[in-house]
Amino acid sequence: MSTVTHTGADADAALLAQVTTAVHAAGDRLRERYTPHARGVSADEIVTEIHANDDAVLDILKAPLLAARPGANWADDELAGGALPPGEWWIVDPAEGNINHVHGTPEWAVTATLVRDNRPVLTIVHLPLTGDDYTALAGRGAHLNGAPLRVSAKTDLGAALTGTGQARPGEDAHTFRRIGASVTQMLINGLVVRVSVPATLQLIHVAAGRMDAFWQFSDVRSGLMAGALLVAEAGGAVTDTHGNPWTAASPDFLAAAPGIHAAAVAVLSPIA
Secondary structure: OOOOHHHOOOOOOOOOOOHHHHHHHHHHHHHOOOOOOOOOOOHHHHHHHHHHHHHHHHHHHHHOOOOOOOHHHHOOOOOOEEEOOOOOEEEEEEEEEEHHHHHOOOEEEEEEEEHHHHHEEEEEEEEOOOOOEEEEEEEOOOEEEEEEEOEEEOOOOOOOOOEOOOOOOOOOHHHHHHHHHHHHHHHHHHOEEEEEOHHHHHHHHHHHHOOOEEEEEOOHHHHHHHHHHHHHOOOOEEEEOOOOEEEOOOOOOEEEEEHHHHHHHHHHHOOO
């Protein structure tokens, strides 16, 4: 991740305070909608609940973010991938882990990331149930509630807690086979593998040193941009599964502690 100029960094730091206020208001709305039991039985009912969450949160999140950064664009499709046109873009997930929220489990968040020419420069991941804020500014580190984050110091993949998961409903069969093969290989070479969603809530653990690596065979921007900046600013390696620098155009993703990154690439790169 490249740094921004000092003047730009100062402006981004001031912007982060505004973004935090907006995201907290959105988190309050999402928390109000949360129940400790599952909502919906059929697939159609579940999708309806998911869309209702998105609509309710975006209703109070989108306008403040656009006002805070006049001229920035808004990426509407939270399941989209690939590079964006030049300029500034807000990549937001109003209910990251929406499927968990709807099923009454606590692994969900509100995220907002400012991307400048396809590089994330500012992010916040807010966990409404705990009040925790994971934040990062390009060139200024990653923090949890103001305290610096640092990735794991592990150097042995055999001692590593790693994770992966699907990125969107209805992934193609080839992607599912790659996920299955990668889990098998990482179970053989690592210690424990978590397979869960959403990506962001695994990546905050990588940034905090609680997990050692996360990979994904999809390019959904909204699930990767926030975590990519958090992990990079916490001292981690962010690449594709072949070890090349990760960009929004990369087909897959790997974020890892530096001491196990090469070993993780060796395990994942042969999986076609």
